[in-house]
Amino acid sequence: MSELSLTTASGDLLRYRQLLLSLTWRDIRIRYKQSALGIGWAILLPLSMMLIFTFVFTRAIDASKVMDVAMPYALYAYLGLVPWTFFSQALGSAVNSLVANRNLVTKVYFPREVFPLACIGSSFVDFCVATSVLVVLIGYYHVRGIYAFTPHATLLFLPIVMLVQVTMMIGIGLILSMANLFYRDVRQLFTVTIQLLMFVSGVVVPLPQDGSLLARVVGLNPIVPVIGAYRDCVIHGRLPEVGGFVYACVFAAFVLLFGWICFRKAAYRFAECI
Amino acid sequence: MNSDSVVQFDRVWKQFTIGETHDSIASLLASSVARIFHPNKKVQSKRKTFWALQDASFAIPRGEALGIIGPNGSGKSTALKILAGILRPNRGHVRVVGRLAALIEVGAGFHGDLTGKENIFLNGAILGMSRAEIRKKLDEIIAFAGIERFIDMPVKRYSSGMYARLGFSIAAHVDPDVLLVDEVLSVGDAVFRLRCIERMKELIEQGVTLVFVTHNLDQMQSICKNAIVLDGGQAVFSGSARDAVGEYLQAMSRSYTNHTTDVSQQKTLENAPVKLLGLHFLNERGEKLVWCRADQPVRVRLRLECSARIDQAVVELNMRANLSNNLVSINSGRSCIPIQLERGTQTVILHIASLPVCGGQYFWNARVWNQNTGATELDTSFRYPLVIDDAGQATGLLCIDHRWLNQKPNDSQTVEGLEVRHLVDDLEHREEVHAS
Numbered sequence: 001m002s003e004l005s006l007t008t009a010s011g012d013l014l015r016y017r018q019l020l021l022s023l024t025w026r027d028i029r030i031r032y033k034q035s036a037l038g039i040g041w042a043i044l045l046p047l048s049m050m051l052i053f054t055f056v057f058t059r060a061i062d063a064s065k066v067m068d069v070a071m072p073y074a075l076y077a078y079l080g081l082v083p084w085t086f087f088s089q090a091l092g093s094a095v096n097s098l099v100a101n102r103n104l105v106t107k108v109y110f111p112r113e114v115f116p117l118a119c120i121g122s123s124f125v126d127f128c129v130a131t132s133v134l135v136v137l138i139g140y141y142h143v144r145g146i147y148a149f150t151p152h153a154t155l156l157f158l159p160i161v162m163l164v165q166v167t168m169m170i171g172i173g174l175i176l177s178m179a180n181l182f183y184r185d186v187r188q189l190f191t192v193t194i195q196l197l198m199f200v201s202g203v204v205v206p207l208p209q210d211g212s213l214l215a216r217v218v219g220l221n222p223i224v225p226v227i228g229a230y231r232d233c234v235i236h237g238r239l240p241e242v243g244g245f246v247y248a249c250v251f252a253a254f255v256l257l258f259g260w261i262c263f264r265k266a267a268y269r270f271a272e273c274i
Numbered sequence: 275m276n277s278d279s280v281v282q283f284d285r286v287w288k289q290f291t292i293g294e295t296h297d298s299i300a301s302l303l304a305s306s307v308a309r310i311f312h313p314n315k316k317v318q319s320k321r322k323t324f325w326a327l328q329d330a331s332f333a334i335p336r337g338e339a340l341g342i343i344g345p346n347g348s349g350k351s352t353a354l355k356i357l358a359g360i361l362r363p364n365r366g367h368v369r370v371v372g373r374l375a376a377l378i379e380v381g382a383g384f385h386g387d388l389t390g391k392e393n394i395f396l397n398g399a400i401l402g403m404s405r406a407e408i409r410k411k412l413d414e415i416i417a418f419a420g421i422e423r424f425i426d427m428p429v430k431r432y433s434s435g436m437y438a439r440l441g442f443s444i445a446a447h448v449d450p451d452v453l454l455v456d457e458v459l460s461v462g463d464a465v466f467r468l469r470c471i472e473r474m475k476e477l478i479e480q481g482v483t484l485v486f487v488t489h490n491l492d493q494m495q496s497i498c499k500n501a502i503v504l505d506g507g508q509a510v511f512s513g514s515a516r517d518a519v520g521e522y523l524q525a526m527s528r529s530y531t532n533h534t535t536d537v538s539q540q541k542t543l544e545n546a547p548v549k550l551l552g553l554h555f556l557n558e559r560g561e562k563l564v565w566c567r568a569d570q571p572v573r574v575r576l577r578l579e580c581s582a583r584i585d586q587a588v589v590e591l592n593m594r595a596n597l598s599n600n601l602v603s604i605n606s607g608r609s610c611i612p613i614q615l616e617r618g619t620q621t622v623i624l625h626i627a628s629l630p631v632c633g634g635q636y637f638w639n640a641r642v643w644n645q646n647t648g649a650t651e652l653d654t655s656f657r658y659p660l661v662i663d664d665a666g667q668a669t670g671l672l673c674i675d676h677r678w679l680n681q682k683p684n685d686s687q688t689v690e691g692l693e694v695r696h697l698v699d700d701l702e703h704r705e706e707v708h709a710s
Contacts, residue, residue: 022399026385026392033387107382108400109359109374268362271355272290 006257009264012111020114024121027093031122042126043133046085050078053204067206071235072147078137079231080203082130087169087223088194090123094173095190098181098270106271113263116173120166134234152237161229161240164252168222171255174263181274182266202227222251279333279369280483281340281357281452286366288327288352288507326352327363328507334500339474339484341494341501341515343522348504350487354378354456357485372451372483375401379456381441386430390421390440393429397444411447418469419443439466446473453477456487471497491519491634492669519633523565523661526635547584548642548651551577551619553658565661568631568673572660574624576640578652584615586645589622594637594656595671601631607645615642632673633664 013020032038054074057063069076097115098105105112141147180186199205201223208215218224225244232240239245327349334340342350355361356368358376383400384393394415398408408415416425419439421432429437445453455474474497478484488494494501494515501518503511503525511521555563556573566572574591590605604624606613613622629636637659642652664673 016402018404019399019402022396022405026388026396029392030385030387103379103382104400106360107379108376110400110402271360 006260006264009111009113009260013113013117016110016114019110020117020121023114023118024125027118027122028125039126039129042129045089046078046081046130047133049081049085050074053077053081057204069206071231072141075137075141075147075235076231077204078134079234080227082127082134083165083227083230084198084201084203085130086123086127087165088198089126090120090169091173091176092190092194093123094119094169095176095180095187097173098177099184099274102274105274112267112270113174113260116177117170120169120173124166138234149235150237152233154233154237154239157233157239158230161226161233164229164245164249165226167256168226168248168252171252171257171259174259175255178263178266178270181270197221197223200224222248224248278335280336280371281332281334281485282367282369283330283332283353283357284367284369286327286330286353286356286363286368287325288349288356288361288363289323290326290352292322292324325507327356329366330504330507330509331366332502332509332512334483334485336483337478337481338500339478339486339498341498341518342485342487342504343489343491343494343501343518344504345526349507350504351378351456352507353504354454354485354487358454370452373402373449374452374454375445375448375450376454377442377445377456378454380438380445381429384429384437384441387428389428390416390425390432393440394444397441398448401445401448402450403448407449415440415443415447418446418473420466435463435466442470446470446477450482452483452485454485454487457489467493491522492632495519495669520663520665523633523635523663526565526659526661546652547581548587548615549579549581550640550652550654551579553577553638553640553654555660563660565663566629568633568662568664568667569628569675572626572629574626574638576622576624577619578615578622578642579619580615580617583617584642584644584651587613587615587651588643588645589613589624590641590643591624592639592641592656593660595631595634601636601671605641629662630673630675631662631664632668632670633662635659635661 028039032041035041037044051074054077057067057077058073067073094116097119098112101115105115138147138149142149176186176190180190200207200218200221207218207224225240225248229240229245229248232238330349330353332340342353344350352361354376355378356363357370358374358378360376360378381393381397383397385396388396391412394412395405395408399405403411416422419436419442421436421440424432424436429440432440445455453474471493474484474486478497484497486494486498498515500513501515502509503518503522505525510525511518513521552575554575554577555566556575557563557566558571558573560573563572576589576591588605588607590603590607592603593601595601637656639654639656639658640652641650641654643650667673667676
């Protein structure tokens with residue numbers, strides 16, 4: 001069937017890129033409308049999370065013995081939290097994106113992919129804003145002489161890391177939004193899962209490296225190499241470990257392809273099943 | 275099928291599921307267990323289905339307008355949604371050439387928190403316009419909607435009329451090759467509705483192909499040259515708009531035949547002393563009617579059952595078009611006809627010489643009250659339909675008795691024509707006198 005082919009689908013999407021931009025812009029606009037802090041929340045959310053975890057792991061309990069992060073913990077946490085907030089926030093809104101736009105899904109035709117894509121797009125803007133704080137944070141540590149920062153050439157590798165993350169997110173977002181349209185349970189399950197996932201993705205706590213069964217299971221999580229890659233490129237000045245990163249790339253490509261094909265196959269039923 | 279057609283709808287079937295389309299975990303488990311144990315037995319689905327469209331076909335050449343009319347649930351909106359690509363047919367083929375814009379619900383993509391202007395950009399993009407295009411037409415869109423003063427206000431504070439006007443205005447400026455419009459002109463005031471119709475005619479002149487779904491037969495006839503009638507998911511008629519209206523009215527009357535006088539439809543007052551056993555429309559020969567000609571006499575027969583005698587009763591009949599405002603209210607009190615209702619069953623008949631209204635479906639109700647006490651004894655809802663056919667003589671509300679006279683210059687043969695001219699002369703003369 002020609003409607004199912006992904007080349008037609010990408011042609012469709014290309015024609016509707018204007019709409020994708022408009023919806024992305026709408027999502028950003030609405031999120032910060034009637035809010036005094038506005039886009040400031042994009043900084044405040046990961047920042048406050050970082051402060052909470054820094055307090056918990058350095059003041060409330062001294063975990064420095066078990067957690068060897070080789071940099072100030074606040075920096076470690078923030079470098080994990082920024083990509084993680086992007087990941088969880090984008091998917092959190094993508095999961096409900098089709099259902100929330102029921103009016104459009106049942107009344108107007110355009111490629112339905114734009115809904116989860118717009119969620120990822122608007123969260124990406126937040127991600128970029130939150131990144132600016134990172135510069136301030138690194139500068140602070142550098143000036144205070146706590147942690148000397150030297151910019152590495154590996155910073156140039158960051159766009160590839162982001163690309164892998166976004167690819168992965170698009171695939172997952174397509175699957176989640178579609179699944180939630182048919183079964184609203186998905187949204188509830190997602191809320192629980194994303195909480196758990198945060199602690200096994202190396203966001204605020206380093207993962208066990210002792211070769212135990214737990215460590216091996218957790219190591220299968222494809223998000224781990226992506227989060228780690230940000231720290232590798234920004235702080236350590238080294239490229240991410242090849243095996244893990246290639247695994248994440250392959251996973252991202254697979255989930256995008258699988259998600260998109262499923263989405264396309266089910267799209268014609270959206271309007272009647274929503 | 276004509277290959278020049280811009281829109282082709284070829285033998286389309288569409289099935290829907292009634293009720294829940296999702297299985298709960300419990301029923302999912304049960305059915306999968308059943309499938310494991312009886313792999314060959316087809317598990318019977320509890321879901322009920324119905325066909326919203328059955329083998330419906332039509333085609334529209336470039337630059338023409340096609341009206342789709344039919345009773346509720348006949349598949350009109352389904353057909354439009356299939357054309358728009360929102361739904362996929364189970365069988366059959368649909369082809370639309372060129373850029374398509376569907377106005378299935380006015381302002382479907384509006385977001386309450388965004389201002390009017392922001393919504394124009396968003397909705398324009400939803401309807402397939404580029405940003406540059408929208409910017410170019412922005413002033414025109416705002417002016418057409420007539421909301422210049424409120425354009426920077428969030429649309430959540432708009433009145434429903436403003437909301438609808440803005441929604442239509444955006445869609446009217448999309449410049450599509452094919453425009454689908456579904457029953458959206460019922461909004462806004464009369465002036466705006468007229469402007470919408472003008473705009474649609476303009477678009478047709480510019481070569482836009484239009485598919486117009488509506489219940490408003492006048493609007494449909496004024497815009498579309500051709501129309502199809504859908505009934506029960508089938509295209510029962512295809513032809514000129516005027517013939518389609520006649521066919522539609524008859525289809526309507528057929529579908530109402532079975533429950534015209536259903537007693538359960540009456541709005542019962544608590545312990546009402548008068549019960550309406552039946553309300554029938556009859557012709558002069560006393561045969562029951564469900565549709566009649568506008569220029570022919572009709573009798574309305576009420577069969578009443580009274581639990582007590584009412585010395586001076588007033589019987590009233592009201593007629594409405596489209597369940598909106600009353601068109602006419604006739605009661606025996608105004609006519610100073612005393613009606614005495616005895617205990618038991620009896621019949622009251624209203625004779626109407628003609629019903630000079632435009633073709634369409636009209637709804638009736640009956641009321642009875644006691645003139646001495648003022649107490650309402652019976653008050654039914656407007657559930658008694660009568661289809662009136664005016665043979666396409668007029669559009670609007672009234673079908674006044676009329677004829678045309680055409681007098682050529684220096685032709686004094688037509689006596690009636692002369693009279694008209696004399697009258698005009700006379701009027702002009704009188705105005706001159708006033709002026710001087």
